[in-house]
Amino acid sequence: MAALLLRDLKLSVRAGGGALIGVLFFITVVAVIPFGVGPDLNLLSRIGPAIVWIGALLSALLGLDRMFQTEREDGSLDLMLMQEHPLVLTVLVKCLAHWIGNGLPLVIASPLLGLFMNMDEVAIGATMLTLLVGTPALTFIGAVGAAVAVTLPRGGLLVSILVLPLAVPVLIFGVSASYAAVEDPAPFLPPFLILVAITMFFAVLGPLGAALALRNADD
Amino acid sequence: MRLIAENLSARRGEDLIFQGVSFALSGGESLVLTGKNGSGKSTLLRVVAGLLRPESGTVTWQADTGDKGMRAAEACHYLGHRNAMKAELSVHENLTFWQQFFGHSPQGKSLSVDEAADAVGLGDITHLPFGYLSAGQQRRMAFAKLLVSFRPVWILDEPTAALDVSAERVFTGLIESHLRNGGILIAATHQPLGLKNAQELKMAGFAGIAEEVW
Numbered sequence: 001m002a003a004l005l006l007r008d009l010k011l012s013v014r015a016g017g018g019a020l021i022g023v024l025f026f027i028t029v030v031a032v033i034p035f036g037v038g039p040d041l042n043l044l045s046r047i048g049p050a051i052v053w054i055g056a057l058l059s060a061l062l063g064l065d066r067m068f069q070t071e072r073e074d075g076s077l078d079l080m081l082m083q084e085h086p087l088v089l090t091v092l093v094k095c096l097a098h099w100i101g102n103g104l105p106l107v108i109a110s111p112l113l114g115l116f117m118n119m120d121e122v123a124i125g126a127t128m129l130t131l132l133v134g135t136p137a138l139t140f141i142g143a144v145g146a147a148v149a150v151t152l153p154r155g156g157l158l159v160s161i162l163v164l165p166l167a168v169p170v171l172i173f174g175v176s177a178s179y180a181a182v183e184d185p186a187p188f189l190p191p192f193l194i195l196v197a198i199t200m201f202f203a204v205l206g207p208l209g210a211a212l213a214l215r216n217a218d219d
Numbered sequence: 220m221r222l223i224a225e226n227l228s229a230r231r232g233e234d235l236i237f238q239g240v241s242f243a244l245s246g247g248e249s250l251v252l253t254g255k256n257g258s259g260k261s262t263l264l265r266v267v268a269g270l271l272r273p274e275s276g277t278v279t280w281q282a283d284t285g286d287k288g289m290r291a292a293e294a295c296h297y298l299g300h301r302n303a304m305k306a307e308l309s310v311h312e313n314l315t316f317w318q319q320f321f322g323h324s325p326q327g328k329s330l331s332v333d334e335a336a337d338a339v340g341l342g343d344i345t346h347l348p349f350g351y352l353s354a355g356q357q358r359r360m361a362f363a364k365l366l367v368s369f370r371p372v373w374i375l376d377e378p379t380a381a382l383d384v385s386a387e388r389v390f391t392g393l394i395e396s397h398l399r400n401g402g403i404l405i406a407a408t409h410q411p412l413g414l415k416n417a418q419e420l421k422m423a424g425f426a427g428i429a430e431e432v433w
Contacts, residue, residue, distance in 0.1 A: 003319035007308070014307040075301030078270055082292040083320070218271045 001089065005097045011070075012101030018063040019101040023109050026059035030113040041118045048117030049127045049178035055113070056106045056131055057138065057171055061163060063102045064142035065149060065156040067094065068214065072150050077214070087211040095136075095143050095207060103135035126181030126188070130195060134174040137199040140206030141166045147213035170198055220283050221245045222267075222291065222372055222403055227276035229259070229266050235274065236262050237422060246371070246401035249394075249414055253407075254422030260407035261300070263422065264376050267405060268297040280372075284326075295372040300380075302361035306350030310336065310360050313349055318367040327369030327400060335366040340389055354381040362390060373397060375406040387412075 012019040033051050034044055071077040080090050110131050114124035145162040149155030177191040221243060228238035236259040244250055252260040265271040267278050269292030280291035304313045314332040323329065336342045339359040349357065358381050365373055373394070379387050391413050394404055398414075406412060 003316050007305075007312070007316045010312065011305060011307055073301070074305065075299050075303035076305075078268070078297060078299060078301075079303050079317075080320075081270060082268060082295060082297060084290070084293040084322075218265075 001085070001093050004090065004093050008094060008097030009101055012097070018066060019105060022059040022062050022102045023105045025062055026055050026106050026109060027113065029055040029058060031116055034116055045118040045120070045123070048114060048119040049123055049182075050175050051117060052110055052113050052119075052127050053131070053134075053171055053175045053178070056110065056135060057167060059106055060103060060135055060138040061142065061160045061167075063098070064139075064146050064163065065159040067098055067143060067146040068150045068210075069146070069155065077150075081214065087214065088207045091143060091147070091207040091210045091214070092203075095139050095210075098143075099136050099139040103139055106135060107131045120182070123178065123182045127178045130174040130177045130192065133192070133199055134170050134195050137170045137195075137202045138163075138167055140199075140202040141170075143206050144209040144213065147210035147217070150214065151217050170195065173198065220294075220371055220401075220403075221281045222278070222294070222405075223281070224267060224278045225276050227263070227266055227278070228274045229262050229271060230274045231262060238275075240276070240420070242418070242420065244403045244405070244418075246403065247398050249398055249404035249406070249417040251406050251408060251412065251414065251417045251419050252422055253409075253419060258422040260422050261376050264297070264374050264405065264407055265299075268292055268295055268374050270297070291372075294370055295374050296365045296370040297374045297376075298361060298365060298378055299376045302357050303364070304349045304357065304361060306348065308349060309346055310341075310349050310352070311345040314345070314360070314363060314367055317364050321368035321370070324369045326371065327402075329369045330366045332367055335363040336360070338366055338389075338393060339363045340386070355383060355386060358382055359386060359389075362393070366393070371401070372403045372405070375404070375408075377408060378406060379408065379410050379412070 030051055037044060068077060071080065081087065107128060110128050111124050114127060119127070142159065142163050145159040148162065149159045152158060173191045173195040177188060177195055180186040180188040180191060223243045225241050227240040229236050240263060242250055252263060254260055262271065266273045269290060278291045280289055280294045282289060282294070311332060314335060318332060330338060333342060333345065336345045339362055341356060341359055349360065352360065362378065378390060382390070394412065394414065398404060
């Protein structure tokens, strides 16, 4: 399983891996917001956490459809289905590799984008922390969508549409926890802990659902 | 050890591709599937490998040692039309990954990555990205994947496609040594593999039309 993790990480940074594409898209989306909204610093800092979260959500959706499709196209998926290790575990490891390759760079890039949005350091820290906790949930939810659409030749948009409704709670609690860190009356911990709970919930359910979908995707 | 298929039938969409296929193979035996395009050879192989659900029938694997609950697929190597190798990674990285992912089987001996590449006659180019190789070289390297981790049953779908004559001889040699070590082979092929005393199963195809399931 460590071999699978290592291989997927290598693939994500080599040609066509798409790890950098996600970050570039994230930076592009967030960087154009100030140009569109105008130089109102108070407004920017107020919508900052929400914009950074939406940018991260969209970039996280970007690479999802390739998660199992590349494996299926070259026949590796067949061999993975035949092994004695449980498929759920294989999917979980692939999710982790996908998150390290595609999700973690978004978290690391987020403080820079926080500066673009005139956010103060507490807000930047809170957004980074909620992204760190919340983006794995996006990957786990996305794995189900990617597994369902694995046999479709151009399933990219379909995956995004399937995944987006399920990802909305992650967005809501991620953004509300980030706001709670800067706005005084709202407490930070409750939305943050719900975000943690969502991630842990989907860490179990996502690989199970994806494994089930892959088993039944026989063409 | 024995691989037993009983009364298999499979469906693709509405069509019943074949029905009532039964065979039993024990160590050292081989089965060659022949038949024209679309007669269901690949479908049968995918059913045996556990990748397609049969419409009826079962595939069971009886190992020599304990381990009763083993799925038949876990005893099999499957080499399909696609090579299951990543074009972006080097050949060595590809083979090392599959060796570790397949794990070590206690029964037979597995070759190291370099030995396996030597066995298919391409020992000196394992540092190249898999995508740089020609179609025939890619096929050979995909075959080397079967050698890095021992599995008693080899399921080969058109193993000699894109190969020259000398590579075919190399493959036949490797298959024969696998059979000598007590392995089992099921292969679908158009070219004769040149195996001695192989059983042959002729696939007629489209059983559904004969059976009038419409």
